[in-house]
Amino acid sequence: MYIERVRSEEATRREFLARALATGLAATVAGALPTARALVAPEAARAQDPGFDAATLQAFYDTIIPGRKVTTTSLGAPVHPKAILGVDDRPGAVEADALALGNHPLIGFAYLAPAFLADLELRAAAAGGSDFLSLDWDGREAACRSGFAFDNPLRLTWEAAGAVPFVAFCAAGMIPEQTAEKAVGYRVMGLPGRVSAGYADASYRRRLSRERTKTGNLP
Amino acid sequence: MSERVDVLIAGSGFGGAIAAYRLSELYRAADQDPKAVLVLERGPRMQHTDFAQSMHVEHLSKVYELVQGQGAQFVTATGVGGGSNLYLAASLRAPRETFERRDRKPGDGPDRRIWPAAISRQTLDPYYARVEAALRVQRPTWSQVSRSGGLFAATLDAQGHTCDRVPLAISAKRCVDAKWCHTGCIHGAKNTVNTNYLASAEAAGVRVRPLRRVESVRQSSARPYRYIVTVSVMDPVSKQATGSEEIECKALILATGAMNDAPILLRSRNDLPALSEQVGRHLGGNGDHVAAIEYDPKRVRDVLGLPGYGAFHKGKPITTMTYDFWVGRRSNRYDGTRFTLQEIFLSSLTNFLYDDGRAPSGEPSFWGRQKKDAIANWSNRIELLAMVEDTMDGTFLSASPTGGGAVPLGSGPVSFGTFSYAQSDQSIKVREAADRAMARIASHRGLGRFMKLTETRGIYAAHPLGGLRMAESPELGAASPEGRIHGYEGLFAFGSSIIPTSLGVNPSLTIAAVAERCAEQLIASAGDLGLPTAPAGFRHGVPREIIGERVETPGRPRPPRRRRRRRRRRTGRRSRTA
Numbered sequence: 001m002y003i004e005r006v007r008s009e010e011a012t013r014r015e016f017l018a019r020a021l022a023t024g025l026a027a028t029v030a031g032a033l034p035t036a037r038a039l040v041a042p043e044a045a046r047a048q049d050p051g052f053d054a055a056t057l058q059a060f061y062d063t064i065i066p067g068r069k070v071t072t073t074s075l076g077a078p079v080h081p082k083a084i085l086g087v088d089d090r091p092g093a094v095e096a097d098a099l100a101l102g103n104h105p106l107i108g109f110a111y112l113a114p115a116f117l118a119d120l121e122l123r124a125a126a127a128g129g130s131d132f133l134s135l136d137w138d139g140r141e142a143a144c145r146s147g148f149a150f151d152n153p154l155r156l157t158w159e160a161a162g163a164v165p166f167v168a169f170c171a172a173g174m175i176p177e178q179t180a181e182k183a184v185g186y187r188v189m190g191l192p193g194r195v196s197a198g199y200a201d202a203s204y205r206r207r208l209s210r211e212r213t214k215t216g217n218l219p
Numbered sequence: 220m221s222e223r224v225d226v227l228i229a230g231s232g233f234g235g236a237i238a239a240y241r242l243s244e245l246y247r248a249a250d251q252d253p254k255a256v257l258v259l260e261r262g263p264r265m266q267h268t269d270f271a272q273s274m275h276v277e278h279l280s281k282v283y284e285l286v287q288g289q290g291a292q293f294v295t296a297t298g299v300g301g302g303s304n305l306y307l308a309a310s311l312r313a314p315r316e317t318f319e320r321r322d323r324k325p326g327d328g329p330d331r332r333i334w335p336a337a338i339s340r341q342t343l344d345p346y347y348a349r350v351e352a353a354l355r356v357q358r359p360t361w362s363q364v365s366r367s368g369g370l371f372a373a374t375l376d377a378q379g380h381t382c383d384r385v386p387l388a389i390s391a392k393r394c395v396d397a398k399w400c401h402t403g404c405i406h407g408a409k410n411t412v413n414t415n416y417l418a419s420a421e422a423a424g425v426r427v428r429p430l431r432r433v434e435s436v437r438q439s440s441a442r443p444y445r446y447i448v449t450v451s452v453m454d455p456v457s458k459q460a461t462g463s464e465e466i467e468c469k470a471l472i473l474a475t476g477a478m479n480d481a482p483i484l485l486r487s488r489n490d491l492p493a494l495s496e497q498v499g500r501h502l503g504g505n506g507d508h509v510a511a512i513e514y515d516p517k518r519v520r521d522v523l524g525l526p527g528y529g530a531f532h533k534g535k536p537i538t539t540m541t542y543d544f545w546v547g548r549r550s551n552r553y554d555g556t557r558f559t560l561q562e563i564f565l566s567s568l569t570n571f572l573y574d575d576g577r578a579p580s581g582e583p584s585f586w587g588r589q590k591k592d593a594i595a596n597w598s599n600r601i602e603l604l605a606m607v608e609d610t611m612d613g614t615f616l617s618a619s620p621t622g623g624g625a626v627p628l629g630s631g632p633v634s635f636g637t638f639s640y641a642q643s644d645q646s647i648k649v650r651e652a653a654d655r656a657m658a659r660i661a662s663h664r665g666l667g668r669f670m671k672l673t674e675t676r677g678i679y680a681a682h683p684l685g686g687l688r689m690a691e692s693p694e695l696g697a698a699s700p701e702g703r704i705h706g707y708e709g710l711f712a713f714g715s716s717i718i719p720t721s722l723g724v725n726p727s728l729t730i731a732a733v734a735e736r737c738a739e740q741l742i743a744s745a746g747d748l749g750l751p752t753a754p755a756g757f758r759h760g761v762p763r764e765i766i767g768e769r770v771e772t773p774g775r776p777r778p779p780r781r782r783r784r785r786r787r788r789r790t791g792r793r794s795r796t797a
Binding site for chain 1: 271272273274275276277279280287289311312314315340358361362363364365366369370372373375376380381382383384385386394395396397398399405406525526529530531532533534535539541542543545546566567568570571582583585586587588590591594595596597598627628629630631632633674675676770772
């Protein structure tokens with residue numbers, strides 16, 4: 001997986017830190033990493049399951065935009081059996097291929113993912129005493145509530161992580177066809193997607209308010 | 220030896236395209252070849268047919284840049300045509316009060332009018348008219364107002380407010396109301412500068428060179444050449460520099476946008492030591508403050524008498540707005556309390572920004588189970604853009620080593636900005652006032668739920684302004700009222716970076732009008748810079764409309780010209796009979 005590759009490549013991490021430095025994140029990121037490494041549970045799980053980070057990210061995306069339980073995504077990628085809790089019976093962000101989007105080189109989230117995962121696990125341990133993937137809904141929600149708190153020094157990294165499922169679901173970021181038929185997010189939203197013919201019924205076709213100006217511009 | 224041109228224009232959006240077109244007129248009138256004017260654009264050239272109704276990550280990467288800094292997110296455009304490719308074409312004149320503003324953040328100089336004395340609504344009106352003619356601005360009829368815009372108008376009307384139709388630079392003939400302006404119009408219906416100013420400049424002989432990013436500027440001693448500009452040659456896919464060029468010019472016009480102009484000069488400060496200390500300050504987002512209303516379709520029918528809604532995805536992206544929170548607010552005082560409210564469709568993605576609007580309130584607000592319910596009712600939503608009187612609170616901390624004011628995170632659309640944005644008390648309070656007004660409007664007679672921006676405590680803006688603001692003196696601004704960079708002859712900034720305040724309306728028309736004024740001043744003194752002198756009787760014209768290849772509407776073939784004429788005659792006879 002892309003993220004694992006990034007994790008193992010020290011040069012890439014140096015690049016990440018250099019980029020983070022530009023926004024003043026470096027100190028907080030560097031501070032979070034050793035703390036997170038000390039967390040035994042996720043490290044043990046990671047050792048046993050090479051897809052652990054991917055599953056954890058899927059679980060996070062399911063907390064942001066929850067969805068129905070599925071075994072594969074819209075694009076056919078596998079979904080970890082513990083990732084989706086199924087608290088919503090409509091398609092969610094995992095089904096909309098949020099993981100693939102987060103791993104996409106154009107998004108660049110892979111640079112941030114190690115720091116984000118470290119902070120997520122730290123907060124999961126505090127919220128529920130286990131790794132994030134093993135938490136129930138309340139535990140996952142509590143960990144995320146704490147991560148998105150404005151006093152979290154890594155808030156910006158969390159914002160980046162939180163944006164991924166929205167791009168996947170609400171913008172169908174991984175779906176080339178961009179139609180409701182293909183994009184589960186569009187389907188849930190009631191957005192038909194691309195429509196080159198446009199809409200003949202786009203207007204109520206009647207005057208609906210008094211107007212202050214004659215031209216649309218104030219003097 | 221470096222390449223030499225008369226005028227180098229960095230950037231091909233409104234400021235750059237207007238400079239290019241007006242200079243092409245000058246060169247033609249003086250019987251000289253406009254190819255001595257060169258426009259550089261960091262992004263690729265895209266035809267209408269290269270755009271897509273798509274938010275797929277690859278398309279977003281081609282057309283957008285999302286710059287995340289400390290305290291603010293800015294959305295900007297890349298590609299020949301700049302911001303005009305992605306703008307939503309609302310083309311409004313800024314109200315008189317905007318130019319008279321005196322409100323400012325603490326420490327920002329003495330009590331004064333923030334705009335230069337030479338610029339007022341009255342003095343800018345002729346330039347506004349010039350731009351409206353070039354961009355073919357038209358006010359939509361009520362039959363062209365989108366359902367979302369109409370619903371906002373009806374909601375305001377039910378509460379005794381006024382609501383106006385917004386003039387648009389959109390061709391009513393070519394527009395199919397698909398609401399995909401935000402990723403580039405495939406139908407050529409949106410009047411970008413690629414269909415008028417820039418196309419006409421190129422037709423006259425001005426050269427436009429895409430995939431060239433201006434990095435830095437230093438002075439030349441080979442008069443009449445004044446500046447040597449270092450330029451990176453960009454790869455369109457990786458967005459990495461693949462080579463470097465130097466171009467020497469008599470005059471340099473920066474028009475790369477507010478996110479890039481100031482960083483270019485900051486990076487060049489060692490070679491341009493007389494630059495104002497104001498370079499890089501007063502970066503703003505035009506007072507943008509977004510929120511949303513989710514309507515109850517039953518209440519829409521019962522209270523407003525409209526046949527339901529569920530049509531957020533249909534129509535033009537901006538059609539109506541209210542000035543009721545701008546007008547009548549102690550117009551003789553400048554306390555930064557005014558705002559306008561506009562119905563807008565930014566994209567399906569801005570969903571990300573809002574509270575779910577459901578009980579219980581509080582966190583989680585923009586994510587989680589309640590948010591999922593809100594997402595599932597997305598089509599019953601409208602988005603609102605408050606444009607408030609804020610104090611342009613951003614400052615570039617430094618210039619990134621290369622490029623604009625941001626460090627790219629990979630080759631995609633996301634970058635980290637090298638700026639900080641700490642809102643002043645005024646900026647916070649006026650946004651809170653806008654929230655209260657929108658919440659009141661939303662909840663009137665149970666029409667809907669207010670969805671407040673909760674994803675960030677900073678600002679989210681699509682209209683970056685400033686960084687090189689205009690002022691009479693270098694102590695108060697980086698550029699003169701004519702767009703001349705203080706301290707340097709022949710160095711100009713024409714675009715969004717010189718705008719000194721938020722405007723209360725979408726900024727493109729004002730950026731363009733100010734650029735027209737700057738171009739006129741440049742042409743009046745062109746001879747002093749070693750450029751052609753305008754002959755007696757020289758007058759500015761209107762750029763031609765050149766649409767180019769576009770996607771024709773499937774199922775709606777245009778009838779042949781002869782048949783259309785017959786149909787018009789027939790229609791005319793019928794109406795006379797009636």
